[in-house]
Amino acid sequence: MTPARGVAIGDELPQLVIERVDAEKMKTMAALLRDPNPIHLDPTVVVALGMGTAVVNQGPNNMAYVVNMLAAWAGGPDRIAKLRVRFLANVFSGDRLVAGGTVTGIDGERVMCDVWLARDGTEPVLAGTAVTRPFFVSTAAPGAGLDTKNETT
Amino acid sequence: MAIVALEALEALVGRPFPGGTYTVEPYQNWLTNDVVLAPQRDDDLAHPMYCYYAALAGMGISLDELFALAHASADDGVMFGEAEIELVGPMRVGVTYSVRGSFTSVVRKEGKKAGVFDILAFALELVDPAGDVVGVSTNSFVFPRRDG
Numbered sequence: 001m002t003p004a005r006g007v008a009i010g011d012e013l014p015q016l017v018i019e020r021v022d023a024e025k026m027k028t029m030a031a032l033l034r035d036p037n038p039i040h041l042d043p044t045v046v047v048a049l050g051m052g053t054a055v056v057n058q059g060p061n062n063m064a065y066v067v068n069m070l071a072a073w074a075g076g077p078d079r080i081a082k083l084r085v086r087f088l089a090n091v092f093s094g095d096r097l098v099a100g101g102t103v104t105g106i107d108g109e110r111v112m113c114d115v116w117l118a119r120d121g122t123e124p125v126l127a128g129t130a131v132t133r134p135f136f137v138s139t140a141a142p143g144a145g146l147d148t149k150n151e152t153t
Numbered sequence: 154m155a156i157v158a159l160e161a162l163e164a165l166v167g168r169p170f171p172g173g174t175y176t177v178e179p180y181q182n183w184l185t186n187d188v189v190l191a192p193q194r195d196d197d198l199a200h201p202m203y204c205y206y207a208a209l210a211g212m213g214i215s216l217d218e219l220f221a222l223a224h225a226s227a228d229d230g231v232m233f234g235e236a237e238i239e240l241v242g243p244m245r246v247g248v249t250y251s252v253r254g255s256f257t258s259v260v261r262k263e264g265k266k267a268g269v270f271d272i273l274a275f276a277l278e279l280v281d282p283a284g285d286v287v288g289v290s291t292n293s294f295v296f297p298r299r300d301g
Binding site: 018025028029032033034035036037038049059060061064065067068071077078080081082083084085086087 | 205
């Protein structure tokens, strides 16, 4: 295994903050996904089910926040190779979320990470692992990496 | 929802989905980026979550129908268990992907608070027009079961 340039095991990924989860965006996603679950739309259903008082964010939305955090760090959405998550708790409209992660391994151009999403940065709602191909990581000779691709144009 | 015979669920394992196709339309990618607070882009890269969205939209049955196969409905408190997206390459706006896959496992568990619940997993592949698998979406749903 060749050490990757620019990344070290134990590095903390830059955190991404979602200041307020928006109920209106859940409605848009429900329409996009044809998701029939009323807990994303109707707070009276959430109350009736004893799940709280605010509508529940779609799980994939929570996963997407982690994707965004990874993409921002790695250099784009095309730098994400794998993301596996467990959903630990519901996220509700109005919640403030923080997404983050830690580098756990490096294998050539692939960087493995533990990732998480937490309410107020403290209460875990999602946890998982990711594999990325950060643009700034290359085992090629200096100057031959992806970050120099525009120099020949 | 009442407890379902485990054999009925185990019969689903290996069962293929009807499958279908999915095209990430530009307006859908824009709306998705808006919903999940991702930056809008001026290239053709789709949000990576389209590995999940396209897979489920193109698997050939609705979520309601999937839940029904597990003898449940959206009103029964079905929850997401785990989700995985694996991308060989980026998904692109405007490209039509074929979707294929099957149910992969079912596990019954029992918790002190949750009672009996079943975890049904399935995997879906996204195939580009050249025939190459560009993404795999693996997911599980949790179905709470109650006596009655």
